[in-house]
Amino acid sequence: MAGRNREFDEDKALAAATEVFWTKGYESASMEDLLQAMDLNKGSMYNAFGSKRELFIQVIDHFFRKEGVLIRALFEQHKNPIKAFKEIFRQVTQPADMKAHTKGCFLVNTLGEMSGMDEELAALARHKLLDVETIYLHYIKKGVKEGYITNEASPETLAKYLVNMWNGMSISRRMYGRKELEKLVELQLGVLQPA
Template identity: 30%
Template sequence: MGRPKSFDEDAVLDRAIEQFWATGYHAVSVRDLEASTGVLKGSLYAAFGDKRALFIAALLRYASQSADQIRELLAHGETPRDGLEHYLRVRGRDCTGPHRTRGCLLANTAAEVAPHDAEIRAVVGQSFEKLADALVPAIRAAQAQRLINRRHEAKELAAHLVVLVQGMSVVGKTEPDSSLIRSSLRFALTLLNPD
């Protein structure tokens, strides 16, 4: 019988997320991962597999946490429309704030790794779908209450908002006070105007 693990896998994944996010997948070494997680290579690989498998596990956890954060942002305000506007404004602020240079781990991975790795490309694509799915109930509720327009199907509007936020995260990495982000955010808010 093997020795029991002496670490919390979720906590290790959270620290791995931070390391991959700060450094990028290709630039992270096993030593970096050992230092950032506090777990030696043998134990890391026994728990998660190799570096790539650890990265995929970290991406999946990041996507799940991101979807949870979306649902938390949507809970702000008195109406579902208020929550949607809050979500967009917070994401716009994140994309121009002090941590903007990190971007989004999913967007970073889409650019760095996904073009060359079909499995990671699929994980990123499914993760973006998960983020859109987190928005759909609020959009449908706001449409049912006639608080936002009903010209767009809820899933299509959710997909558009996710793509917009991902684009803002990429543009935000290049400039601290982007007029492109402000303009895109204003346009996105018009999509939420009632019929």
């Protein structure tokens, strides 16, 4: 016998839960906050997603799947990967809305909050950031092979550098305005094509 069809949009529910966790953090997000944002009752939420912790794990997976697609799409739009990197990092300096700008990176926030508190959730966020590094590494190697990236450091080190830069920008965007951030992005990405 087939199960009942869900009477809600799972993607929308996960996106709403992401917003709550991203804004409040895992610990401060209450079940009431989540149920209200997701427009679900307790029974539907538990049947579809399980506990708050299980929901959070699904939120992280859902968030990264969407972000991973967007990151890869940016690289596929540009023959020169440096242009894609500039676009990725310029999104930090030119937010669609200021609320998003001050929230920082969801994965970086999660890693910071969960480290020392819940190592399994911290490891999940860490692995997603390492997956970003893997995407960067692929396109850095391509950029080196095609002559766009001329830094003599290994592609692996450059990929780590860019993830480190992203982690730092997630904090810096809460400190500086657009012009200052744009200057930082240009300066830091200059490492890919040293003079």
